[in-house]
Amino acid sequence: MTTGLTGTDLLALSPFITLTGVILVLMMAIAFARHLGLTCLIAALGLLVTLANILWVAIFVDPQLVTPLIIVDPYALLFSGLIVIASFFICLLAYNYHQQRGGHQEEFTLLLLLATLGGVTLAHSAHFGSFILGLELLGISLYAMISYPTQGLLSLEAALKYLILSGVSSAFILFGIAFLFATTGTLSFAEMADANINPTAVQGGVQGGVQGSVQGSESLRLYMLIGGSMILAGVGFKLSLVPFHMWTPDVYEGAPAPTTAFLATVSKGGIFAVLLRFFVSVDGYQYQTILDGLFWVALLSIFLGNLLAVMQSNIKRLLAYSSIAHLGYLMVAFLAAAEIGGRQLAIEASLVFLIAYFTTTVGAFGVVCIMSRKLAARDTDQLPDYEGLFWNRPLLAAFFAAMLLSLAGIPLTLGFIGKFYIFAVAVDSELWALLVAVIIGSAIGLFYYLRVIFTMTKRSSVTEGIAIPKAGGWSLVAVTLILIGLGVYPAPVIEWVSAIARTIS
């Protein structure tokens, strides 16, 4: 075990090495010449190189475990690819967002890359050590990114809320991990799965009446249950699922728009990746109590998220509540994986849904980024600020409308494919209550997404003089093309994701 890294290990790790190299180059570049354009150019190119590297590893390097900490397999590479693409677009949007703000805006890009590295680490983690490190790398970069701008106290308030709640949730996760470690004596997911098999074998014997030997394994199961629940509570905070969602609207509102886009996509995607991997490899689905809890979490997330979104007049808060609801939909797919038979389809569904969610969320917050380029106390996020956008900036309004329709799950967009998958797995696994919740939630969702679109069609001069910058504009074009292109012709992605789901389930 104490052997160092071999050549193949280094090849498998090359996306990490590239990304870290880009971070170091960027740091030196900032140290020598502060230039926002140059910084963002290096970061964007670096992210593209990392993406190419991930593709290369996915094609040419066999899946393997590199040290006990990092696993390199198609599932992890899919997630890190998604994360890197999202960061690439957010980097371009952040460039435009910061352009007119003056001051030292270069560190934002550096923090963005560091947080991306955290997300990639999460996607690749096969061990609680790398899980916690990735989580904290993501979290610490995000604290600074949320409180980054020089635009009043709102962002500081948001950062403080995120700092405290994220700290509490990390503490919950660590406590839960301690329980699991005390029970199984290992931190690696694979070894924990081995240790977890024995209690189930004995569990069958409980009915048989083998009381004496069962006593120990029963308490073992209890410890696993406590630990698992604590980890889920902590992860629920980070994913902003309902009983733990309080921070979401405030933080989304206070954070600068590019950070919000990042927080909503990379942070949640990375954590979901590790949650799903952990649950599938350890078979957390055997604990009925946890499934019952997650059922209520999903149901409440869908209902509360959608209902509270109806009352918002602030785009960022609206998107925050809508993301709570979307994570609720995602948990439906997560729960559907409980049955061994439906697991592959459920994993496929959650991956497709996440791809749709990433694309749509980056696009929607991208529009907010472009609208909020002026240096002001807060971002342009009030609903009336968007009046007349269809008449004054038809293209931007069309992009935004496409994103909102995709969030609502209208056909021809990627969002429809994602939601269709959620329906399909809910039917497949016979989760009828959740299916009804998803349908009602989508109906409510349609109402508030359309309200935003109607606001944009009002005749008004509020939105005159909004300039569409090049970098952000083209990235929105690209995101919209992906959204509609894959919405119309999703077959290649579905085939690819399906193959990946087969490897993990």
Next chain:
Amino acid sequence: MLEYGLFYIAATVALISSLLAITRYNVSHALIYLIVSLLASAVIFYVLGAPFAAALEVLIYAGAIMVLFVFVIMMLNLGATGDVQAHLLLRPRMWLFPALLCLVLFAEIVYVLLSSERLLSGMVVTPKTVGIALFGPWVLAVEIASMLLLAGLVGAYHLGRRYLKDSREGATSSPEAAP
């Protein structure tokens, strides 16, 4: 059996001081109890056979907290009120109980060191083992942790800088900030 006793004594001290740390109204008292709590966990590490982790706990946590404490007092620059605070801190009522808890821990450590038989339970983890683990299977964790520190450093630098700039340009930026 004895090592369990040692563990439970240290654990009780840790629990009491942690509870007091989160219930004290005065920040300085809370910090003192926090230090006691950290020292108690260091003793637990030592009794469990990890002297290196125990040393790090004392050096980094207890030491760093101490330094942080002093820094905050210095930076707040309380002046006359600070002197009053300092005098209040020096009253026996304030330090007697933490000192008592520390004394328990100290007695425990002295007892462990003086007793001839091996009281430490479990496998003893030497600094060499820690080093080999860090450069063996955990080498990637070390690398990621270094990036974590970089993120903290960059973030702290940026936020600290901005604070100064704001206070200078406060007159121009604050009317905008207030809606």
